[in-house]
Amino acid sequence: MADLKRPAMIDPSQLLRPEESFNGKPIDAFRDYSVDDEDPIKMRVRKTYYDMHTNMTVDLCRQKRANWLKFNHFKATIKEALIKLNELVDESDPDTDLPNIVHAFQTAERIREDHPDDDWFHLTGLIHDLGKVMAFYDEPQWCVVGDTFVLGCKWAESIVYGPESFKDNPDTYNAKYNTKYGMYSPHCGLENLLISWSHDEYMYQFLQHNKAKIPEKGQYMIRYHSLYPWHAGGDYRHLTNEKDEEILKWVLEFNKYDLYTKSEKIPDIEALWPYYEGLIDKYIPGVCEW
Ligand SMILES: [Fe+2]
Ligand SMILES: [Fe+2]
Numbered sequence: 602m603a604d605l606k607r608p609a610m611i612d613p614s615q616l617l618r619p620e621e622s623f624n625g626k627p628i629d630a631f632r633d634y635s636v637d638d639e640d641p642i643k644m645r646v647r648k649t650y651y652d653m654h655t656n657m658t659v660d661l662c663r664q665k666r667a668n669w670l671k672f673n674h675f676k677a678t679i680k681e682a683l684i685k686l687n688e689l690v691d692e693s694d695p696d697t698d699l700p701n702i703v704h705a706f707q708t709a710e711r712i713r714e715d716h717p718d719d720d721w722f723h724l725t726g727l728i729h730d731l732g733k734v735m736a737f738y739d740e741p742q743w744c745v746v747g748d749t750f751v752l753g754c755k756w757a758e759s760i761v762y763g764p765e766s767f768k769d770n771p772d773t774y775n776a777k778y779n780t781k782y783g784m785y786s787p788h789c790g791l792e793n794l795l796i797s798w799s800h801d802e803y804m805y806q807f808l809q810h811n812k813a814k815i816p817e818k819g820q821y822m823i824r825y826h827s828l829y830p831w832h833a834g835g836d837y838r839h840l841t842n843e844k845d846e847e848i849l850k851w852v853l854e855f856n857k858y859d860l861y862t863k864s865e866k867i868p869d870i871e872a873l874w875p876y877y878e879g880l881i882d883k884y885i886p887g888v889c890e891w
Contacts, residue, residue: 631696631860631861631863632695632696632860633695634646634647634650634695634761634762642695642698643695645692646692646693646694647762649692649693649742649743649746649747650693650743650747650748650761650762650766651762651766652741652743653693653743653744653747653797654760654762654766654767654770655767655769655770656743656744656770657743657744657752657770657797657798658752658770658771658772659752659753659772659778659784659795661798662752662795662796662797662798663795665740665744665798666798666802669735669798669803669806670803670806670810672807672810672811672890672891673890674738674891675738675891676888676889676890676891677888677889677891678881678888678889679728679731679881679885679889680874680878682731682734682889682891683702683705683727683728683731684702685734685737686700686701686702686705686730686731686733686734687700687701687702688700688737689701689733689736689737691704691730691733691742691746691747692742692746693742693743693746693747693748694746694863696860696863697863699863699867701730701733702870703867703868703870704730704862704863705726705727705728705729705730705731706727706868706870706873707862707863707865707867707868708726708727708729708858708859708862709723709724709726709727709877710723710726710862710868710873711726711858711861711862711865712725712726712855712858713726715858720880720883721815721816721818721819721880721884722819723877723880724815724819724877724880724881724884724885725815725819725822725823725855726855726858726859727877727880728804728823728885729804729822729823729826729855729859730800731800731804731807732745732799732800732801732802732803732804732807733745733746733800734891735800735803744798744799745799745800746799746800747761747799747827748760748761748827748828748829748830749796749797749799749801749802749827749828749829750796750797750828750830751794751795751796751797751830751831751837751840752772752778752795752796752797753772753777753778753783753784753785753794753795754778754780754781754782754783754784754785754840755779755780755781755783756773757830757834757836757837758830758834758836759829759830759833759834759835759836760829760830760834760836761829781839782839782840785840787839787840788839788841788842789840789842790840790841790842790844790845791825791831791837791840791841791842791845791848794837794840796828799827800827801823801824801825801826801827801828802824804823804824805820805821805823805824807889807891808820808823808885810890811885811889811890813884813885814883814884814885815884815885818851821848821851821852822851822852822854822855825848825852826852826855826856826859828852831849832849832852832853832856833856
């Protein structure tokens with residue numbers, strides 16, 4: 602059976618972790634998107650991505666932005682939103698079948714081990730996927746989870762399942778969008794690119810809207826953590842600029858904790874709350890608008 606694993610992708614987070622395996626799971630067993638009709642998780646992951654690649658267009662993304670960036674869906678504290686994630690299993694993730702709140706604490710705690718003094722970084726780990734709460738407000742998972750990619754230009758080669766997975770997407774046949782630069786000018790910068798709608802951009806804009814005091818670094822880690830074709834695949838370098846190279850370093854530093862903590866033991870969430878509630882009070886207190 603054809604192996605549709607991303608072509609020629611060197612995941613930089615592997616270079617950062619020279620071990621052959623992590624907690625007993627071989628390094629190359631993470632982010633395995635190969636096709637296997639007998640494996641229900643692989644089938645689920647593939648369906649989520651094909652739905653995403655078929656339906657995510659420039660127009661749809663603009664509609665989602667217009668809808669969600671009003672922040673009039675609900676009001677909740679960060680803790681309340683995290684608890685909601687207890688009910689969410691990410692259907693695009695081949696590496697974990699656990700509720701997303703477990704992944705939030707695993708990521709945060711590993712960052713805390715390596716960077717004990719950067720408390721903003723711990724909180725960044727805890728909330729990086731919190732934008733997935735959109736799934737509780739009528740958004741299908743393909744519009745919320747998974748890797749992101751740039752819209753309005755040619756599909757990047759390193760996108761999961763490859764450019765051929767966009768064969769039923771109308772933008773594939775739109776001459777305004779399907780060229781190397783599409784609707785952009787050379788080196789216009791990441792912040793001028795329209796990126797597929799997902800939990801990353803929503804959470805970044807949420808932090809801005811609610812005046813979070815998390816440093817810029819942490820906010821950009823959240824904004825681009827799923828943009829694998831850029832940070833792991835090496836695509837889009839004709840569109841990015843010098844500032845983006847700086848952001849890339851931060852995103853890669855974050856990425857290893859996001860990915861390789863998924864096979865770790867389940868943290869004692871109840872015991873950890875007091876510490877993280879202190880960070881929430883410091884950086885993004887009170888009831889927020891979502
Ligand atoms: Fe994520
Ligand atoms: Fe994550």
